[in-house]
Amino acid sequence: MNNRTISLLLVVAALVLAAGTATAVARGSPDIKASLQDDTVAIGEETTLDVVLVNSGDLDLGDDQNPSLNSEVQTARGLTVDVRDGSAPISIKTGTRSLGSLGTGAPTTASFEVSVDENAEPGTYDVPVVLDYDYYSRISSGVRQQKSVTRTRTVSVTVSDDATFDVTNVDSNAQVGSTGTVAVTVENTGQTAANDSDVTLASQSGDLTFGEGTESTRSVDSWAPGETRTFRYDVTASDDAQVDSYPFQLNVAFDDPDGVRKESTDTSVSITPDPEQEFSLSDVESTLSAGEEGTITATVTNDGPRDVDNAVIKWVSDKEHISPEETEIAVGDLDSGESTEVTFTADATDSAEAGSKQFDFVTSYRNTEDDRVESDTLEAQAQVSPDQDEFSLDSANTSVGIGQSGNIEITVTNTRNETLSDITAKLFASSPIDTDDDEAYIDALGPGESETITFSVSADGDALQKSYPVSLDFRYDDPDGDSSISDTYRVPIEVTDANGGGGLPLTAIGGVALVLVLAVGGYMRFR
Incomplete structure (x- = not known):
């Protein structure tokens, strides 16, 4: 092998070694866009501007073998947000907000309290949103190059002299497995009246509904500026609902003073149902016996979370050879945590099988809406004794x-x-x-x-x-x-x-009787 061949082989080996030891490289930057969750404010109003930030990221050079590096160069670190009034007739009451790191994907929201000038002119205004953050512009061989930048985004705020609406309170007695009432209090925070208003509450989940529908509407003829109205909706929480916050959207459609039909921006409302009403059975005793009448006695407890009115315990077992004399026992009002004893009398036929049997009961009661509802089935194990002599x-x-x-x-x-x-x-x-x-x-x-x-x-x-x-x-x-x-x-x-012992034999009794008769006869004759 000559020197030229050896040199060529050494070059090839070096290239192979370099390829095997190549390090990962990623180059990119964050790309953050800003928008407002609700971009309409009213003259003289004090409200909140919710700035929604979404980082879509820019990737100039990525590494397929190590995608975490790609995420690093697109992440904004130490992010702060500052809203300026610009030319808008508003005053910003909240200072700079620190949000930490913002990666790509899920948005984040920064809220700023603002007040709108009393003499503001209706119109649409540009509002600057200033973003300060650091990021790694390049990562190579484990070395990270960091940059600090300031970016300004612009959002549009509309100052309206129309009626605007603000939800001031939500009160709910909705309960899992039952129907309750949700009361939503809304204020007209605008400068003009709203006429022929339709206030619609829409559920975003199938677990909380308005009967068979997903939304319900209440109406009001005239709604003056600064006036507060409370609207009540019947909400049903399914048996599968969780004790968790469920999202709703509130919308107001109305006529302005000129008769033009307008619609408010949707307002988010959350409702959390109470846990399902529960009851339990304990201390079950039975005197049931085949071929006779007996009883099943148990303690019924209202496990809450609410007091119930006019409670009735129902026998719902279907036993071929055991029949209750009464299928319902009224126990009246039961406070949460309160217990009461009930006794069902039942007849067991001669064909009733002996042993431990399951008996089913339910509690029927009136809820807060005065509707009669029933609990889940309450199961009780009771003994049936074999037939015994009377x-x-x-x-x-x-x-x-x-x-x-x-x-x-x-x-x-x-x-x-x-x-x-x-x-x-x-x-x-x-x-x-x-x-x-x-x-x-x-x-x-x-x-x-x-x-x-x-x-x-x-x-x-x-x-x-x-x-x-x-x-x-x-x-x-x-x-x-x-x-x-x-x-x-x-x-x-x-x-x-x-x-x-045990009495005289009949023959002896006859003999004694004969002797007595003869003796008496002789005595009378010889007297």
């Missing part, structure tokens, strides 16, 4: 001797959660046990109450010494006056040896 029996003196008769006593207890009345007990027996008196009556038994009833039974002479069953059932009325027959209950009758 009575429990406790027997005493239930033994009888062979060939003897005697009384048995049975204590009957009402095991239901309701009073049972007109209770007729019927005793059934089969050989070798017979009943001489097979019915007993109880006027009424409250829950847990007991009463002892008596029956007369006898055992045949050929009965064995053992227990024989007898059966009882009961006919009774429930609190609704419905008559039912209970399940059948069995009671053991113990047959004992006649000599073991």
Whole structure:
């Protein structure tokens, strides 16, 4: 390889090495434009000029591999804004505003308090906006070249002797999931009257609407300069609305004194709905049991944020085998944070399944607009007990001797959660046990109450010494006056040896009677 070839290879290698180690380079500057959010003022008015600044940026040389450098050279740093009155008949009350850095994209706003001269001539005037800021004009190999500049932008301000309008107050009782009222107070800050005015409030979000529409209008015939009017709008906040600020636009269309139809600049209004009204259930207790009447008792709490009037708790569960006697319970007014106890009485059929069941309720109430609205569903878990006997029996003196008769006593207890009345007990027996008196009556038994009833039974002479069953059932009325027959209950009758007590055998009784008759006859004859 000759020297020329070697030199050429070294040059190529140097070029490759230089290309591999090339540094990023960006060159550019900010490009800030200024405008006014509302460019119309009234003679003698004290108001605010909102200067909107947007930086679109200039990029002379960019770096695709490191776009953050491109952003740096287009960003205004240490930005200050100063508004001058120029030739306009206005006085600037606010000094220089410092805004920090302003990159490309999102705008920023600087507000300046101004007053308009009382003797100002209507017309359009140029107002200078002075911008001071630093920026990096070039970035190369990590080195930043900084420049400081002053730029003047011009905005136009119109001084009008027409009616102009200023929103002085917004009061809202809108609430998530409900309809409320928004009251907007507006002042005619202009020099002339507005006639046949239409004041329109328009929502910028589908979560807060005017019924089915997105805007609503109120009208006023004559509106004098300096006069304040309050307009009320019904606003509905959907269930999906958030407790956040929602934007609205207020616009006034009116006739000036010459009958010319004019329209004000839109004014931004924000409305924040209150949280949704909420209720909760706690301390749920149940006496429900298959085949009988029971209750579900719970504590209902108004969790706020507002007091409610004329509250009604509604049973909205659809249970095939459980039916409430009443589906609504009125609880009256409930302050925020206040609780009250409600009890629903329900009938459970014999087919009702035992176990934990979900029951649904809602709270109906009147809101601040006196409209009746309903809460979200309130869920409660309540236990349904399995079917149980109406009575429990406790027997005493239930033994009888062979060939003897005697009384048995049975204590009957009402095991239901309701009073049972007109209770007729019927005793059934089969050989070798017979009943001489097979019915007993109880006027009424409250829950847990007991009463002892008596029956007369006898055992045949050929009965064995053992227990024989007898059966009882009961006919009774429930609190609704419905008559039912209970399940059948069995009671053991113990047959004992006649000599073991429990009464004389029938044969002995006959013999004693015969002896007594003969004795009496002999006594009378030999007397």
